[in-house]
Amino acid sequence: MMRRFLSRRLIVLNSHEGLRRGISRSAAATATEVENATITPKMPPFDYAPPPYNGPSAADIMKKRLEFLSPSLFCFYKKPLNVVDGKMQYLFDEDGRRYLDAFAGIATVCCGHCHPDVVEAIINQTKRLQHSTVVYLNHAIADFAEALASKMPGDLKVVFFTNSGTEANELAMMMARLYTGSQDIISIRNSYHGNAAGSMGATAQSNWKFNVIQTGVHHALNPDQYRGVFGSDGAKYAKDVQEIIDFGTSGRVGGFISEAIQGVGGIMELAPGYLPAVYKSIRKAGGLCIADEVQSGFARTGSHFWSFEAHGVVPDIVTMAKGIGNGIPIGAVVTTPEIAEVLTRRSYFNTFGGNPVCTAGGLAVLRVLEKERLQENAFVVGSYLKDRLKGLQEKHDIIGDVRGRGMMLGVELVTDRQLKTPAKSEILHVMNQMKEMGVLVGKGGFYGNVFRVTPPLCFTKEDSDFLVDVMDLALSRL
Structure with missing residues (x-):
C-alpha cells in the first residue's frame, strides 16, 4: 500500500517538475506541442481485427x-x-x-479490399476451373462481357479482354490504325497510357518515357484548367488538335486517345468543351476516338459510370482496367461490331485474356457496385x-x-x-x-x-x- 502511494507521489512530483521546466520554454513552442498533442485526429471505428502476422518483417x-x-x-x-x-x-x-x-492501389480497389462477394466469386471459380483459354467455351467470360456491354452507350458492345490497362491501350491503338488505314495517333501532353511500345509513345511525360523508338504519335496541347494558357476554355485548346491534323499529318489520322481525367498526370480534368470539339475534328479526319477509362472508369467519378460521359461524348473505343477487377489483373477493350471486325483479318489471340477466375471476379465487382x-x-x-x-x-x-x-x-x-x-x-x-x-x-x-x-x-x-x-x-x- 505504501509502495503504491510512493509511486503515485513520485509521478505527481515528476509531473510538477516537468511543468516547472516547461515554463522556461518559449510560450509559442509549448502551445504548439500542447495543441498537436490534443487535436491529433482519431480514426473512425471499424469492426475488424486481422489475424496475427507471422511472416517476414x-x-x-x-x-x-x-x-x-x-x-x-x-x-x-x-x-x-x-x-x-x-x-x-x-x-x-x-x-x-x-x-x-485513400489511394486504393492506384485507383484500383473500387468495392473495398477483400470484399466478401468478390472473394467468394473468385474462390468458387478457382475451385471449379482456373484456366482454359478462349479456344473452349466457358460461361464466365460470356456472362461478364454481356454485363459489361450493358454499361456502355451507343453501339459499344463487343468486348476484348486483356491483362492490364497498358495492354488494352496497345490493342485499342492497333485497332484504330487497322480500321482507318492511317498510322497517326494524337494524344495529349501530360497523359499516361502505359509502358509498352505503343502506349509509351502515346504517354506524354518524360518521367515515364525511355529513350527508345516511339513513332506515329503527336502530342497536343494539354487542356489544363490550372496551368494551361487558356484556363477552362476547352474549345481554344481543341484548335491545337486541328492544327496538328492540318500541319503534322496527311490530313487523315488513325485516332485520338485521352483520359477524361488524367490520373498519373495529377488528377487533371480536361477543360469543358474540349472533347466534343476534338472528337469532331478527329472524325472529320477519318480517325477513331479512344477513351482511356483505366483509372477513372467503373463509377469512380460518381456523376457517371464512365468519366467521358461527363463531357457528352460517345467514343468509338473504350479501354479499361484497374477498377474492373478490384485488384484482379484484368483489362478490357470495348468497341463496335464494325470496328471489332478488323481483328479477323489475321489471328488475334490472348492466352490469359478472359481467364475464368478474372472474369468471374469482374462480374462480381459489377454486381457489388450496383447492389451497394x-x-x-x-x-x-x-x-x-x-x-x-x-x-x-x-x-x-x-x-x-x-x-x-x-x-x-x-x-x-x-x-x-x-x-x-x-x-x-x-x-x-x-x-x-x-x-x-x-x-x-x-x-x-x-x-x-x-x-x-x-x-x-x-x-x-x-x-x-x-x-x-x-x-x-x-x-x-x-
Whole structure:
C-alpha cells in the first residue's frame, strides 16, 4: 500500500517538475506541442481485427527485394510500409496497425479490399476451373462481357479482354490504325497510357518515357484548367488538335486517345468543351476516338459510370482496367461490331485474356457496385470530401488547387500560388506525416507535387473527415 502511494507521489512530483521546466520554454513552442498533442485526429471505428502476422518483417522483405527484384522499383515513405492485410477501405501492417487507404492501389480497389462477394466469386471459380483459354467455351467470360456491354452507350458492345490497362491501350491503338488505314495517333501532353511500345509513345511525360523508338504519335496541347494558357476554355485548346491534323499529318489520322481525367498526370480534368470539339475534328479526319477509362472508369467519378460521359461524348473505343477487377489483373477493350471486325483479318489471340477466375471476379465487382450503390456513394461522399478539401485550401496557402470529381480528387501543393511553384519536398514531408497518423494517399503530377486521393468507393464521410483533419495537421506542421 505504501509502495503504491510512493509511486503515485513520485509521478505527481515528476509531473510538477516537468511543468516547472516547461515554463522556461518559449510560450509559442509549448502551445504548439500542447495543441498537436490534443487535436491529433482519431480514426473512425471499424469492426475488424486481422489475424496475427507471422511472416517476414519489412526489413527482411526489403533485403530480398533489393537482391531479387527490379532496381527500378520504388517505395512510398521514408520507412516503407509492409502491408499484410486489407478490409474494405482499410489496410493493416505487420504489427496489426490500421491505415485508412485513400489511394486504393492506384485507383484500383473500387468495392473495398477483400470484399466478401468478390472473394467468394473468385474462390468458387478457382475451385471449379482456373484456366482454359478462349479456344473452349466457358460461361464466365460470356456472362461478364454481356454485363459489361450493358454499361456502355451507343453501339459499344463487343468486348476484348486483356491483362492490364497498358495492354488494352496497345490493342485499342492497333485497332484504330487497322480500321482507318492511317498510322497517326494524337494524344495529349501530360497523359499516361502505359509502358509498352505503343502506349509509351502515346504517354506524354518524360518521367515515364525511355529513350527508345516511339513513332506515329503527336502530342497536343494539354487542356489544363490550372496551368494551361487558356484556363477552362476547352474549345481554344481543341484548335491545337486541328492544327496538328492540318500541319503534322496527311490530313487523315488513325485516332485520338485521352483520359477524361488524367490520373498519373495529377488528377487533371480536361477543360469543358474540349472533347466534343476534338472528337469532331478527329472524325472529320477519318480517325477513331479512344477513351482511356483505366483509372477513372467503373463509377469512380460518381456523376457517371464512365468519366467521358461527363463531357457528352460517345467514343468509338473504350479501354479499361484497374477498377474492373478490384485488384484482379484484368483489362478490357470495348468497341463496335464494325470496328471489332478488323481483328479477323489475321489471328488475334490472348492466352490469359478472359481467364475464368478474372472474369468471374469482374462480374462480381459489377454486381457489388450496383447492389451497394457505390456510384451514388462516390458522388455524395466524394462531393463532401472535395468541399472539405476546398475548405483546407482556404486555410493553407500551400494548397494551390483542389480538383477532380467523385472519388478521383487531386490536391496540388505549391510554394507560391501566383507562380504555381511545385512544392516537391513539402509533399513528401506531408505524406510521411499523414502515414504516421494512419492515412495513406497517392502522389502524382509531372512535378510530383499533387496528392492523388482515389479511395475505395465504400469510403464514408467519417473517413473523409479523418483524412482532411490529418492532412490539415500535417500541413500545419510544415
